[in-house]
Amino acid sequence: MLLIAVAALTLEATSLLQNYFTREGLKEEAQARASGQLEATRLQIVDATHQAEAAVRNTIWIARWCLNYLDSLPLVASRLVEDNPTVMGSTVALVPNYSRRRPLYAPYAYRLADTIAMKSLATQEYNYPTQPWFTRPLELDRGFWSEPYLDTGGGDIVMTTYSIPIKDLHGKQAAVLTADISLKWLAELIGSSQVYPNSLEVVVSRDGRVLISNPDGDITIKTLDEVAAIVDDTPSFARLVAEMRADHSGSIQIEDDGKLNHVFYAPVEQTGWSMAIVVPDDEIYGSMRRVRLIERLLQLLGLGMLIMILRITAKNQMKYHKMNEKKERMESELRIGRDIQMSMIPNTFPPFPERDEIDLAACLIPAKEVGGDLYDFFIRDNKLFFCIGDVSGKGVPASLVMAVTRSLFRSISAHEKSPQRIVTMMNEAMAEMNENNMFVTFFLGILDLETGHMRYCNAGHNPPLILSDRLRTLDVVPNLPLGVICQMAFQEQETDMLYNDTLLLYTDGLNEAVNSKDEEFTMERVEAAFQKHCSANEHLETMKEAVSSFVGNAPQSDDLTMLFIHYMNDTQPYASERHLILHNDIQQIPQLASFVETIAAEMKIEQNMAMGLNLALEEAVTNVILYAYPPGSDGLVDIEAIMRKGQLDFIITDSGVPFDPTQKPEVDITASLDERPIGGLGIHLVRQLMDSVSYRREDGKNILTLIKMI
């Protein structure tokens, strides 16, 4: 009896003990499962929001540029939508009265069926300057995630808006750039990840909107009050809400409908949201009650639990393993990217030891990651072709764009000699394939080593400095960076480099180098270190020294690229050149007239001859404009004037159909009225007015040379 009692007692005690341990084990298992799931979901949310933020951040840069070209802002917004499938809509909304021309301006691009439509948010009823997505990022001076909301306009999609302030080039808040992100992925995510058959996953936003996943993969939004109203255990619920709002993680028990629920919760960084998994107590312990009486089964369950735990652990480990593998692979990709980048740019200095008239020195020091800076140069036909560029963004994508930029520069300038045309062709190629909104600020110059004449074209890059008798900033039309807009008309400029002049091209990693006190190096310091005439290499070393002593131990924040070009041809330029590029549009003829008049004035040519030159040029160029290119297609005419002592040459080049105007028969000016044809006067006048007219076809181009003795 006693034995039985002792046995029963022992059994009961064992059972209780086992029961206790099983319960604890199951609880631990449930916790492990829930927290594993929370972590996985959280990582996916963070990843998705990072993607959205990156899409917006990649666009900031170009939006900032377009502040000078307000008409292109709608394009920026629609481009952001077009290139990012999760972005449903986007606007660039100007700070009120930032632009005098447009005190309120907010072009909004949004998906409408399969297309992208535009509308204005600057309406009285909407009054965008009062909307939180507009005001909050400006107040916070950083990116801001709006509360999730149901967008009723576009088919009941749960959306959230990421908005970020845009500062202009003077650091003044100018606009807010936004992206409306569909949260459909979130619905799919929290709908698909149920840890237990009846568990429920919810996301709670900063202001207490609760997103609940439905079994059909959709999400509904409720306010906290609405949820609180249907939960019985009010104090526990309030505690849960407080915990979640405080961005804590943990678990809590809440009773509802007489049933106990376990709620596991964790914050989601960036968004200010918190998420939770609700698991009914039955789900965790229900099975245990049935096996309570059968200890063997209990053991089996323990075994099963062990397997479960092992599996979860294995799963977690695999996840970490995969993450490590990914990280390693990325690091090696970065290394390879950097190696490729470095091998692409000229790195032997001095590059042209056999030449006395030119000396170059350059460096490209990438920050931690591979960067998007580049410089390049080569000599063709006794002309130095050189460029510098800075790709927007960082990392492997930027370095790939840098590689593309460099090879476009090389391939196009192998047969083109006009900076404007090279830059235009590069822009067309890059804008066309630019699906990631990557842009390149770029400066290209062509220096005639014989004359010192330099033609250049800028695409949104920092203006170079030129150290001549004094230091000055090269006069540069900003234009837009490469890859922004197709059909962008770039403007070409020209100047003359004199003996002993040094040109400095740099990227903003120089003037924006930051020291440990977060101060920038600034252009003043750049200029101070670039005053004394010396060799290109000495210039480079001086500047490097100035930057590194300023920066000190602070980590390098951006790629640092500099290119010094020292011109040392002391023979007087024997000729100087002027250039004009026209489209095949007859309305551009007046531009040609003022071009010729400027040259005539410079060469002090008297009125009658000036008009003759004007007429000859107009006739020759009109011919090209009207007949070289098929009607309706865009083509260019390049006019080069070479001014020598006693002689003026005009070289007119086009890439149209082969046409030799000198082959046209002479007009018989003595013919009678009846016999006089209406046409043929143009080329006749050119022949009459110029001293020599010659034509050649070269590299698929018509080249007509007109020479006038002065």
Place this chain on the structure above:
Amino acid sequence: MEVNITKQSKEVVVCLIGRMDTPAAQEVAPQLEALEEDARGTIVLDCKDLTYISSSGLRIFLTLRKAAAEKGGKIIVRSINDEIRSVFMMTGFLNLFEIE
């Protein structure tokens, strides 16, 4: 450029004002070609304020001249400046037009 046409009883006076380059000639061509209807009588092309002319303008002059010859009318070119006179010389227009 600008074209002012005054129709008088005996003649039509056409004042050409400004630069007659290719785009300008294209612009005023319809106005001047319509004068072919008046080519039976006398058309005076007053070039007092014409500062420049290119071949597209000369073509219009020649077309009018041919129409006048066909219809028995007359074209008078009045007060051309020295630069345009030299263009007329180079193109043989001095022999084709009556110049005042």
